[in-house]
Amino acid sequence: MFIWDGISEFIAVVETGSFTAAGKRLGISTAQVSRQINSLETRLALKLFYRTTRRVTVTETGQLYYQQCKPLIEGLEEAELVISNLQATPRGKLKLTAPVTYGERAIAPAINRFCLQYPELEVELQLSNRKLDLVDENFDLAIRLGQLADSSMMAKKLHSRRQYVCAAPTYLNAKGAPHSLSELGQHNCLVGSVSHWRFAQTGKMRTIKVKGSLQCNSGKALLDAALLGIGIVQLPDYYVAEHLKQGTLVEVLRPFRQEDDGIWAVYPHNRHLSPKIRLLLEHLDHELNR
Structure with missing residues (x-):
């Protein structure tokens, strides 16, 4: 028995409100999410969710379990990020989003040069004028223009905008x-x-x-x-x-005229120790201010 089995799936279902959305966040099938949750409930001998054909609702016991598990998972993620900082070369996938026009003019060229520096990274850049949900859609970073509204995210000012x-x-x-x-x-x-x-x-x-x-x-x-x-x-x-x-x-x-409207990099708080994010922020800061 592995004590961590099903925990990530459980947290994803609580936060997204569905097995399908949780599977998309984790990159696994809905059926696999369901199997892991069923196995977790059997192991705990507790019901974590109320399920109907239309919705999934966390039980009172499930909510208490979530509150205990969430900081443990975040601690594990940060421990892995600390270890990954020891790597000399960043690897893996980096997913970010930016507004269309500014993304085409400034961000995409900067990202292309970043890819040349770190060829072992797999970068996905989505240009969209919608404010995408970074957590639910598993983005590492977003470029936001103007006044910031989401205080739950970490932010770094990259450049000025008038x-x-x-x-x-x-x-x-x-x-x-x-x-x-x-x-x-x-x-x-x-x-x-x-x-x-x-x-x-x-x-x-x-x-x-x-x-x-x-x-x-x-x-x-x-x-x-x-x-x-x-x-x-x-x-x-x-x-x-x-x-x-x-x-x-x-x-x-x-x-x-407002002298500075701000161009920002916004990212979830558990990404701040990632060497990929740190290097990308340094790169964008240099590229946009040269």
Whole structure:
């Protein structure tokens, strides 16, 4: 009998709420998860879950057992990470996610150079504008832009990001430029996936709800609309910097611009001792700030 048998499967089912999701997290079949849980319940002579055709619910005894097992598993994971730190060369799989446009422009090239340095690593990079669940989907790290909301994760600031409110000269010649935040309501604002724009006013962050004739979850599409003179847009520097330099876009509301919106690496707390994560963070910090 192995005392650890079924524990990882048990914890995964509690945290994901289903045998299928637990199997996906662990990379094993649903049937194997079920067998391990049944064996664990037999060994303990306890019922850990209530099962129906629609859902799985942890029992009161199962919840107590989870609270005792969780720190033990985390301790075992950290012990393995400490030992893996002794390896001179990082190995195994590294899974991360980043937003699409910034990922294509900055993160993917940096990851490609990281792969050249450490050829024994197997790297999976998923570009998505959805905020994927790092724990449930077994990601080692995520690149997040702007204000962070998930305080349960560890975070390292990698670089600065500025948001510019700007418009084409043709729009400004026709409609005029706003000089205060209250004037935004008189303009056609090109709206992204979030309908609130962030500004700095008297040393504090302020959000303004905007609206206009176009809403799109693509920064590139909003940039194109702004260049055509359709309206005013708020976009990060990596979209608009060259256009501002060339004069095809003009910044407005400059006194209210936030100087630093932040680009972050976010990762689960049990990953912080991993040599793969440490080396990747050092690499990204160097690549994005050179």
